[in-house]
Amino acid sequence: MIARRHLTFSLLLTGATLSLGAAPLSANPELPTVDTGAPSDFSPAITLAPFVVEGEDLSISIHARSNSDRRYAEKFAGDAVAVAYDTIEKSTGRGLVIVGAKREPHPLYIFRKFIAMADAGQLQPEVAALAPVVTKILTEWEKDVDFEEDDDDLPITFDMVVNALPLPLEGIGSRLYQIAWQEGFDLERVEIKFHYLTLADFKSDQLARFDWVFYLPPKSAFDQVLQDVLPLILKSEDVGFFGRTAIRGAMLAFKPVIRKAVEGARKGMLYLTVMEARSEYGKDDIMALTGAYVEVLMPDFKFNGSSEHARALASIEKQKIKNAEYAKDPFVELERLTTFDPTHYDAFVGDYTDDEDEKKPETTHRFRVEDDTFHWIYHEQDPMIFFPAGDNTLVKEDGKMTIEFLLDDSGQLTGVEERWHRRRKTVPPHS
Numbered sequence: 350m351i352a353r354r355h356l357t358f359s360l361l362l363t364g365a366t367l368s369l370g371a372a373p374l375s376a377n378p379e380l381p382t383v384d385t386g387a388p389s390d391f392s393p394a395i396t397l398a399p400f401v402v403e404g405e406d407l408s409i410s411i412h413a414r415s416n417s418d419r420r421y422a423e424k425f426a427g428d429a430v431a432v433a434y435d436t437i438e439k440s441t442g443r444g445l446v447i448v449g450a451k452r453e454p455h456p457l458y459i460f461r462k463f464i465a466m467a468d469a470g471q472l473q474p475e476v477a478a479l480a481p482v483v484t485k486i487l488t489e490w491e492k493d494v495d496f497e498e499d500d501d502d503l504p505i506t507f508d509m510v511v512n513a514l515p516l517p518l519e520g521i522g523s524r525l526y527q528i529a530w531q532e533g534f535d536l537e538r539v540e541i542k543f544h545y546l547t548l549a550d551f552k553s554d555q556l557a558r559f560d561w562v563f564y565l566p567p568k569s570a571f572d573q574v575l576q577d578v579l580p581l582i583l584k585s586e587d588v589g590f591f592g593r594t595a596i597r598g599a600m601l602a603f604k605p606v607i608r609k610a611v612e613g614a615r616k617g618m619l620y621l622t623v624m625e626a627r628s629e630y631g632k633d634d635i636m637a638l639t640g641a642y643v644e645v646l647m648p649d650f651k652f653n654g655s656s657e658h659a660r661a662l663a664s665i666e667k668q669k670i671k672n673a674e675y676a677k678d679p680f681v682e683l684e685r686l687t688t689f690d691p692t693h694y695d696a697f698v699g700d701y702t703d704d705e706d707e708k709k710p711e712t713t714h715r716f717r718v719e720d721d722t723f724h725w726i727y728h729e730q731d732p733m734i735f736f737p738a739g740d741n742t743l744v745k746e747d748g749k750m751t752i753e754f755l756l757d758d759s760g761q762l763t764g765v766e767e768r769w770h771r772r773r774k775t776v777p778p779h780s
Contacts, residue, residue, distance in 0.1 A: 408443050408444070409426050409427070409430060409444045409445070409446060410443070410444065410445045410446070410559070411423060411426070411445075411446050411448070412445065412446065412447040412448060413448040414448070414450050418448045418567060418568070419448075421448070421568050422446050422448045422565060425446075425565065425612075425615070425616065425619070426444070426446045426563075426565075426619065428616060428657075428658070429616040429617075429619040429620045429623070430444065430619070430620075430623055431658060432620060432642060432658060432661050432662065432665070433620050433623040433624055433627070433628075435658075435662055436624065436628070436638060436662075436665055437624070437627060437628045437629075437630075439627070440627070441560075441623050441627050442559075442560030442561065442623075442626065442627050443558065443559050443560050444559060444560060444561045444562070444563065444623065444626075445556060445559045445561075445562045445563070446563050446565050446619075447518070447562065447563070447564050447565065448565050448566075448567060449564060449565065449566045449567050449570070450567060451567060451569065451573075452534075453534045454529075454534055454536070455511055455512050455514075455516070455564075455566065456516050456518065456522065456525075456526050456529075456564050457487065457511055457516065458536075459525055459526060459529045459534075459539065460483050460486065460487055460522060460525060461487075462536065462539060462540065462543065463480065463483055463525055463543055464480050464483055464484055464487075466540065466543055466544070467479075467480035468480070471540075471543075471544055472543060472544065472546065473544075473545075473546060473547055475547070475548050476543075476546045476547065476548065476551075479521055479551070482520070482521050483521055483522060483525070486519075486520070486521070486522045490516060490517075493618070493621060493636075494514060494618075509574065510574050512566055512570050512573065512574060513566055513570040513571045513573075513574045513611060513615075514566065514615070514618075515563060515564055515565045515566060515615050515618050515619065516563075516564045516618075517561065517562065517563055517564070517618075517622040517625075518556065518562040518563070518564050519561070519562065521551065523554060523556050523562055524550075524551050524554055526564070527554070527555060527556065528542055528543070528546070528550070560626050560627060561622050561623055561625075561626035561627070563618075563619055563622050565615070565619075571608055571611050571612075575607070606648045609646075609647075609648050610646075610647055610648055612646070613643055613646025613647050614643060614646075616642075616643075616646060617639050617640075617642055617643035617646065620639055620642050620643075621635065621636070621639045624638065624639065630672075633770075633771060634672045637668050637671070637672055637771065638665055638668050638669070638672070640668070641661075641664040641665050641667065641668035642661050642664065642665055644664060645657065645660045645661045645664045646661070675771055680751075680768050680769060680770045680771065680772075680773075682744070682748040682749070683738035683739070683742065683744040683748070683751055684738065684744075685736040685737065685738055685744060686736070686737045686738060686739070689737040691718065691721045693737075693740070694718060694723060694737065694743070695718060696762070697716055697741075697754045697762065697765075698716055698717060698718055699715075699716060699778060699779070700712040700714070700715050700778070700779040701713065701714040701715070701716070701764070701765055701776040701777065701778055701779055702714065702776065702777065702778075702779040703774070703776045703777070710779065712779050713727065713728060713776070714726065714727055714765065714776050716752075716765070717732070722734060723735045723736065723737070723743055725743075725745075725752055733745055733746075733750075734746045735752060738751065739753075741753055741754040741755075741756065742754075749769065749770065750767065750768065750769050751767075751768045752765050752766070752767055752768075753765065753766045753768070755775070762778055763777070763778070764776055764777040764778060
């Protein structure tokens with residue numbers, strides 16, 4: 350635990366309007382320091398103010414277009430990066446937070462433009478070959494965001510909320526963002542620029558000096574998303590007049606709560622970005638630690654005596670222990686047996702329960718064998734099909750889950766252990 354921390358930031362401020370200067374991006378791959386007078390596509394100069402934590406050089410640069418955006422980004426980044434530092438107990442490196450502006454498109458649309466032009470044969474062949482890399486960047490980002498569109502009652506899509514979502518900028522994605530910046534985010538000019546790009550244009554990167562770069566939509570982006578989404582919810586066929594009135598009232602009453610949840614998710618994404626760039630943990634461990642951090646940031650309507658930072662670290666420490674325990678016995682995707690006796694598994698047919706009602710627990714799980722097909726059924730959901738993978742173990746048809754029937758020393762059935770990636774659960778027999 351760090352007892353003393355001094356946070357100061359590198360501030361990168363431009364004017365109220367976007368100004369990139371005449372120099373092309375490749376002309377100056379290094380960002381200048383203060384008072385050099387050297388030109389930069391992002392700013393005439395950077396005011397460098399590194400901060401030190403226990404002797405570690407730890408700096409965050411903020412690129413904002415107004416003092417209010419700068420102050421917001423300072424607090425936002427300071428909170429998340431401080432937790433990341435205490436998680437890994439070493440320098441979080443040199444980071445840059447770029448605060449977007451209202452009239453600028455989200456980087457997602459820049460990346461999509463590049464991919465669409467590649468698909469349409471509008472890029473130079475060697476540049477078009479980079480499109481799968483950009484597609485992978487977006488796919489992994491959307492996976493990390495984990496936005497679900499399967500709620501039929503709420504007609505909200507990913508594109509409706511994307512403008513409020515932050516995005517790490519790295520590799521080719523960072524370079525494409527810089528090119529769009531140079532063209533003033535005018536999509537017609539960006540399209541022309543993309544058309545004439547060569548591989549040489551990707552060799553210089555003004556942001557390469559940073560260990561991580563994070564695009565942060567302006568704070569007002571949340572309000573705009575809510576303004577766009579609310580009418581769609583109210584127009585839903587399943588929402589009547591009184592329902593609309595209730596939803597409108599709830600949105601107004603709980604807007605601060607929703608904002609806190611959104612901000613928590615955004616800080617979680619910055620924490621994830623720093624952890625992936627600077628920690629030695631694997632992807633799965635990082636995602637689990639990020640989940641522990643974000644859980645603390647979510648509104649819980651409880652009085653919490655300790656600081657948010659302290660609660661976050663306590664939650665993360667608990668997750669570290671869980672990660673270490675999981676590493677001792679990780680989930681393994683089992684191979685199906687090629688030969689087996691189906692009747693061997695008849696002994697496990699029956700009802701199981703994880704209902705916590707000690708007096709009258711209800712059946713929650715059922716194991717059935719029908720026509721040599723093995724079914725594991727949870728409540729009233731469709732049966733899941735499993736295949737034998739051992740004497741007491743079966744694997745789901747997609748390989749992503751196993752069930753193991755647990756026996757004591759006398760051979761008595763004591764329960765079923767369900768296992769998934771990074772998760773396990775024991776379900777006792779229903780007596």
